[in-house]
Amino acid sequence: MALSNREIAQIFEDVSDMLQIKGEIIHRVMAYRNVAEAIRDLPRDLHAIHADGQLNTIPFVGKVMEEKITELLTTGKLEFYEKLAAEIPPGILDMLRITGVGPKKAMQFWQEAGITSVDELEAAAREDKLSSLSGMGAKTQARILEGIESLRRRAANTRTPLGIALPAAQSILDRLLALPGVGKGSIAGSLRRGRPTIGDVDLVLTTNDPEPVMKFFASMDEVARVLGQGTTKSSVELHNGLQVDLVVVPPERWGTALVYFGGSQAHNIHIRELARQRGYTLNEHALTKLDGSGEILCDTEEKVYELLGMQWVPPEIREDWGEIELAQQHRIPTLITRDDIQSDLHMHTVWSDGKFTIREMAEAARARGHKYIVITDHSRGATIANGLTVERLMAQREEVRQVDAEMSPDFRVFHGTEMEIRADGTLDFPDEVLAQLDFVIASLHVGLRQPREQVTARLLNAIRNPHVDLIGHPRGQLIPDRDPADLDMDAVFAAASETGIALEINANPRRLDLEAQYARRAVELGIPIAIDTDAHRIDELDLLSYGILTARRGWVQPHNVINTWSVEQFLAWSRQRGP
């Protein structure tokens, strides 16, 4: 079976790690890591690119990398990788995933203590064998144990991030929908509900002739193995490890099937109780009368809910978090949609670590239907991201004003910043600088592992600065690699509520921060929400849909969201926020 892009990317990633452990110069290490990243981001299959003779158009792919990719594509193997793998025990690479353990420590554990796996490392730490190694002490040993525990939590969680699963699922669904005889189709399950991570992909289709559909499904290129294949349900595992379940029903049973496989389990259990109270049993096939007088078929979800005496419930809020009671009263709130959005208030340009100019980002945002944007490059403290000094910030303002003048009045470009909340709690720009900006985001990027009191105090300090309009990705999580900061969210919400500052739903699927449950809490407290992409490239402006999904899961309505406001409303709000 041909290797997938993801598998090939992983091989380059592993080569990079192994070279680094061996002490190879960092730039050669980075060359392999860059290629791995580039391959992961590819919108096309490597085999197709190779067939077109276009491998060398991929970023960071030169002569050597082209040869190695070709070797993998044609033979399924890479000799260079095999040689390294024979030299370095695989458990050494696993150790790199422990926070606080890098290539040097991993090598040291191996060479000086004979440790070749995370398990052995954990045992050694528990037996106090690490603290005596040169350059280490009790604190390092304790830190490593903590890191291992965190790693285990993450490893136990084998769920797939939304941002990976959704495009993969959509691609499969599109191909299934193109088959003859197929009517409707939808992503179902936790993916349809927009959960930040998902266990597996559920797809539901209608057709009266399932057999060719199931055959096609099981023989798709990305299928690694078929876990089961029947006439109504099939299940496969893809090369990237993702499990995909397909359910096929006749068109007249579409509504019940979609509700059933849409979940959540808690929601389904609750509405099945309601069905019982009304004299039915509810399953994926139909509502069946308990008195044995037959089935009622539902070809739409609306019909299912109607028969249960309820309003249709948007899938994103089917969690049994109170939506069923509201639906019975026909009082489900009108959730925000993509069409409500007027603007994107958080994006980066070549001035810091973005890839496109102010003008290019502005035009791309306009092409996506936005009416205004704010340019919010990093501040000076984010040195790694080429953060702006005060001088560069002032110079940037000239360019923003220029582009704004050229594009207004139908489209407006405003000048802002994504300012570092420094590790010591101070802000990266003084108030007199902030006062000159149209919009100020403050974000935590460093010191995310500080104790709760300390990291919370830093965030509160930013919230209480009247020049700050928005807290960017408040909790600082990275899905699935990094847990959120240990923030006292009650204190954060209280301060936000008091000051009128806005909190962000960062739409990047790696962040989705605030997550739904926090967004809902913010909305309940009357705290304004901003849904932003934090785009560093033009195509990332399209990540907005993930933010919308997350907001809907958080019961966010259009009026809660700054980005739905007109330019005039937005400006009025941000001006009255200043001191």
Place this chain on the structure above:
DNA sequence: GCCGTTTTCGGCCCGACTGTTTTCAGTCG
């Protein structure tokens, strides 16, 4: 190892934080 270009080789985001080592190495972002 790639890239850009001074077309042949130097530069490649580099400062903060931590812990331990008293002057810095390792890790992280």
